[in-house]
Every structure is written in structure tokens, then in C-alpha cells.
Amino acid sequence: MSRTTLIILQIVVGLLAIALWHVFTTIPIFGVKLLPPFFFSTPADVGVRIVKWFVEGTIWRHLWITLIEAVLAFAIGSIAGVLIGFWFARKPVVAAVFDPYVKMINALPRVVLAPIFALWLGLGIWSKVALGITLVFFIVFFNVYQGVKEVSPAILANARMLGMNERQLMRHVYWPSALSWMFSSLHTSVGFAVVGAVVGEYLGSAAGLGYLIQQSEGLFDVAGVFAGMVVLAAFVIVIDGLVSLVERRLLVWRPVAPETQA
Amino acid sequence: MASEASRGGSLANERARGAAQPAVALDDITVTFPLGDGGRFTAVERASLSVADGEFVSIVGPTGCGKTTLLNIAAGLLAPSSGRVEVFALRLPGLNRQAGYLFQADALFPWKTALENVAIGLEVAGAARAQARERAQAWLTRVGLAHFTGRYPHMLSGGQRKRVGLAQVLIRDPKILLMDEPFGPLDAQTRQIMGNLLLDLWSADRKAVLFVTHDLEEAIALSDRVVIMSAGPHARVIGDWQVPLPRPRDIAEVKLEPAFHALHRDIWQVLKAEVLKGYAQSGGA
Numbered sequence: 162m163s164r165t166t167l168i169i170l171q172i173v174v175g176l177l178a179i180a181l182w183h184v185f186t187t188i189p190i191f192g193v194k195l196l197p198p199f200f201f202s203t204p205a206d207v208g209v210r211i212v213k214w215f216v217e218g219t220i221w222r223h224l225w226i227t228l229i230e231a232v233l234a235f236a237i238g239s240i241a242g243v244l245i246g247f248w249f250a251r252k253p254v255v256a257a258v259f260d261p262y263v264k265m266i267n268a269l270p271r272v273v274l275a276p277i278f279a280l281w282l283g284l285g286i287w288s289k290v291a292l293g294i295t296l297v298f299f300i301v302f303f304n305v306y307q308g309v310k311e312v313s314p315a316i317l318a319n320a321r322m323l324g325m326n327e328r329q330l331m332r333h334v335y336w337p338s339a340l341s342w343m344f345s346s347l348h349t350s351v352g353f354a355v356v357g358a359v360v361g362e363y364l365g366s367a368a369g370l371g372y373l374i375q376q377s378e379g380l381f382d383v384a385g386v387f388a389g390m391v392v393l394a395a396f397v398i399v400i401d402g403l404v405s406l407v408e409r410r411l412l413v414w415r416p417v418a419p420e421t422q423a
Numbered sequence: 424m425a426s427e428a429s430r431g432g433s434l435a436n437e438r439a440r441g442a443a444q445p446a447v448a449l450d451d452i453t454v455t456f457p458l459g460d461g462g463r464f465t466a467v468e469r470a471s472l473s474v475a476d477g478e479f480v481s482i483v484g485p486t487g488c489g490k491t492t493l494l495n496i497a498a499g500l501l502a503p504s505s506g507r508v509e510v511f512a513l514r515l516p517g518l519n520r521q522a523g524y525l526f527q528a529d530a531l532f533p534w535k536t537a538l539e540n541v542a543i544g545l546e547v548a549g550a551a552r553a554q555a556r557e558r559a560q561a562w563l564t565r566v567g568l569a570h571f572t573g574r575y576p577h578m579l580s581g582g583q584r585k586r587v588g589l590a591q592v593l594i595r596d597p598k599i600l601l602m603d604e605p606f607g608p609l610d611a612q613t614r615q616i617m618g619n620l621l622l623d624l625w626s627a628d629r630k631a632v633l634f635v636t637h638d639l640e641e642a643i644a645l646s647d648r649v650v651i652m653s654a655g656p657h658a659r660v661i662g663d664w665q666v667p668l669p670r671p672r673d674i675a676e677v678k679l680e681p682a683f684h685a686l687h688r689d690i691w692q693v694l695k696a697e698v699l700k701g702y703a704q705s706g707g708a
Contacts, residue, residue: 324547
């Protein structure tokens with residue numbers, strides 16, 4: 162399938178979904194609207210709301226706050242994940258001792274931590290950043306740990322035979338291997354950074370996309386809720402695109418998956 | 424490439440030179456591995472083998488006979504359970520710093536280009552980056568990959584990767600070259616080309632080579648001496664043949680000579696029994 166046809170088909174699916182939404186919410190079928198606009202709003206209302214937000218400029222502050230929170234959560238969570246992942250992988254005793262606790266904390270639904278972070282860190286951005294970190298950290302941590310552990314034994318033996326010392330092994334073998342694993346999870350971890358920020362905002366804040374959605378919900382303003390979701394989805398797609406760009410630059414050495422024949 | 428003088432020099436001469444001080448001497452080596460169920464597995468038992476300086480020795484044996492184990496012992500990647508390993512008459516304390524090792528599996532760094540892969544051995548030894556890369560470029564040219572320097576390993580064919588591997592090992596100018604079925608995964612034509620390339624590079628400065636293979640023809644065509652190992656476990660060295668073929672050789676042509684056939688027949692008689700034993704033990708797998 163060519164790239165143009167693919168994009169056209171993708172747009173068709175989107176338009177079709179919006180059209181169905183429009184039909185079911187505005188045109189009565191056998192005297193009833195299948196989707197009452199009070200609960201489902203309408204595409205037109207949602208569109209008008211989004212335009213209004215951007216025209217009035219109120220949305221920018223919320224987007225900016227959410228972006229800052231997500232970026233901070235991603236940066237801090239990744240750095241911590243890389244460092245601790247490396248440390249555990251190189252020191253099996255440490256990994257063994259902490260293993261049950263790592264599993265315990267990772268199994269915990271992060272949402273329950275949100276109120277605690279709000280208590281500790283207040284309603285500003287840091288409680289959301291903390292929530293995002295707990296999500297991002299584990300993804301990066303497990304990938305880096307795996308990446309360091311699973312360096313091919315042949316490559317490791319080769320590196321040693323080529324005369325590398327421990328420090329050079331780190332730099333030329335373990336580090337690139339761990340990085341490649343980390344980048345393979347980049348989409349997931351960036352996505353979770355945004356999730357952490359929005360959920361945190363939703364549960365208690367004064368700004369951000371999550372706050373916007375929560376406020377509209379409180380007023381039974383369904384158009385506002387949907388508009389917030391649409392803006393959030395667009396926001397995530399833009400960030401995901403940026404991640405893909407970074408990925409393509411940093412992982413040039415990786416084989417591209419062969420294109421499947423349709 | 425190499426001058427005739429360096430290619431010449433009779434076998435007898437070389438043996439006399441090497442006999443004084445073998446490059447690698449494995450003496451009475453036994454290797455046992457602990458098994459999961461508490462037992463022990465003896466891979467190699469009381470194997471002795473020496474490689475003279477400048478000598479090309481092949482180890483041939485059935486699958487699973489501990490050829491690679493013996494090579495890893497010579498490399499210092501594995502310590503023998505008992506026995507002595509000497510490199511130029513000195514006991515090997517750990518990793519064999521005088522040896523270069525070409526692995527059977529792909530061992531290039533996938534995140535480095537061909538050029539970086541070849542240069543890395545010099546860079547970690549403290550050479551300036553620019554200088555290391557310059558010499559890596561020269562080596563890639565020698566193995567016929569002058570135009571592939573910027574490629575990552577996954578963009579190269581199996582044969583090209585082996586060439587990069589060869590350059591990666593040889594650029595450090597090791598005194599001893601250890602090779603573990605390096606051309607195993609390649610197709611027949613590529614193997615022949617790689618074999619000739621190897622002989623060509625080797626004849627330039629005659630390192631001691633220990634070459635592991637399961638292919639008897641390849642072993643005879645390449646080597647000065649062919650050593651046969653018995654089927655594992657408890658594998659031993661059971662035969663040792665000099666190869667009386669003159670050098671320089673062409674792998675394809677040397678296989679047509681009567682001396683080659685005679686030697687092949689002799690060795691195969693011994694090897695065949697071991698191969699069958701090996702098959703029986705591995706359930707014909």
C-alpha cells in the first residue's frame with residue numbers, strides 16, 4: 162500500500178467516525194436520537210468549543226502546564242531508571258535483595274499514590290510530576306536492566322578479547338545495548354508521562370488538560386469533556402511524532418523491520 | 424599482495440623455528456562443567472596440543488566434541504579444571520592478551536559501523552581516534568570492503584560481516600589467531616573465497632593459527648597440521664597429521680591434488696568412527 166493511500170484511508174476512517182457521531186446525535190431515527198446530545202454532545206459543539214479555547218487563548222496555559230509536567234516526569238523518571246537499572250544489572254546481589262520490593266511497588270496501581278503525592282507535594286505541578294515518575298521509572302528501569310543483562314555473550318567475549326577493560330565495556334557495550342532497549346520503550350514511557358500528568362491533574366489541580374476535563378465534567382458540560390479529550394489526543398500524537406523523529410536519529414544502526422506485503 | 428619471500432620458506436624451516444617455543448601449548452587439559460542435577464560433565468579429558476609460532480593448525484572433530492571449549496581455554500575465556508596452558512612458554516594468567524579470536528557467532532558491535540568496529544580494538548588500546556580510523560580504513564580495504572565503511576553490521580551480508588570480523592581481529596596484530604568455525608554459516612562459494620582471503624592475509628606475517636572446524640576438507644586445505652578430536656564427552660586428541668601440500672595454496676585447486684586425497688582418506692578413516700559415535704550419542708540430531 163502506498164503512503165498516500167494509507168493516509169487517505171486513515172482520514173476516511175476518522176471522518177466516518179465523526180459523521181456517524183453527528184448523525185446519531187442530531188438526526189432523529191424513528192423519532193428518537195440514538196445518542197442524546199446531553200450525554201454525547203455533538204461534533205459541531207465540540208468543534209466550536211475547541212476553536213473558542215484556541216481563539217480566546219485559554220487553552221495554551223493548560224497545554225503548557227501538562228507539557229511541563231510530562232517532560233519533567235519523563236526526564237527524571239528516565240534518568241533514575243537508567244541509573245538504577247544499570248546498578249542492579251551490574252550488581253546481582255543488590256538486584257536480588259531489592260527484587261520483591263521492586264515487584265511490589267510496580268504492582269501497585271499508581272492512581273492510589275496520587276492523593277498521597279498531593280498531600281506531600283501540594284496541588285502544584287510537582288505532585289503530577291511525581292505520579293508520572295512512578296510510571297516512567299519502571300518502564301525504563303526494566304528495559305535498561307534487561308538491556309544490560311541480555312548483551313549477547315559472543316559480543317561480550319569479543320569485547321574482552323579485543324582488550325576492553327571494565328570501563329570500556331560499559332561505554333562500548335553495556336551502554337549502547339541498554340540505550341537501545343530504553344529507546345524501544347520510548348513511545349510507551351513518553352505516553353505514560355502524559356498519563357501521569359493528566360491523571361494527577363484530574364484528581365486535584367488548578368491547571369492542565371486533566372483539570373480542564375475535570376472542570377467540564379463537574380458542570381455536566383459534555384462538550385467540554387470531549388473537547389478536552391480531543392485536544393489531549395492531538396497533543397499525544399504530536400509528542401509521539403517527535404519521539405519517532407528522535408528514535409530514527411538515534412537508532413540508525415538498528416535493522417528496520419521488513420515491510421509486510423499486503 | 425605478500426612478497427614471494429614471505430610466502431616461501433619450507434615447512435621444515437618453520438617447524439624448526441617454532442619448535443623452540445610453541446605459541447600455544449595446551450598440556451593435559453581437562454574441562455568439567457557442573458550439571459544442574461549435581462553431577463559433572465567432562466567435556467574434554469586430558470587433551471594436549473601445541474601450536475608452533477607461525478603454524479596453522481586445525482582442530483577437526485564431530486559436533487559437540489569440545490573443540491570450542493579447547494579454543495576458549497587457549498583464549499583464556501575459560502579456565503581448565505586441570506592442566507597447563509602456556510603462551511610463548513609463559514603460563515596463561517587469565518585472558519590471552521596475545522590472541523585474537525574470531526567467533527562463530529556474529530560478534531560485531533551492532534551499534535558501530537564497519538569502520539568503528541574495526542577501529543575499536545586500537546581505540547581501546549589508547550590509539551588516537553583519527554589514527555585508529557585511518558588504519559581501520561586500510562584494513563577494510565585489505566579485506567575488500569573499502570566502500571562499506573559506513574555500513575552497520577545488519578546492512579552487510581554474512582560474508583561481509585566475517586570480513587569485518589577478520590579485520591577487527593587482525594588490526595590489533597595478535598601473535599596468535601584463534602578461529603571458531605568462522606566460515607560455518609556461509610555458503611560454499613563464500614567459504615572458499617574467505618578461505619583464500621584468510622590464507623592470503625596469514626601469509627603476509629604468519630601468525631600462529633588455531634582453527635576449529637567440522638569440515639575436514641577445509642581443514643586440510645588451510646592448515647599445516649590437522650588435529651582430530653574424539654567424540655565427546657571425555658573428548659581427547661586422537662590424531663595429528665602433517666599436511667604435506669606446498670604453499671601458497673588455492674583452496675579450490677589444492678583439493679584436486681593426489682596428496683590431498685590421500686591425506687583426506689587417511690584422516691577420514693579415523694574421523695568417521697568418531698563422527699558415527701557422536702551421532703549415536705546425540706541421538707542422531
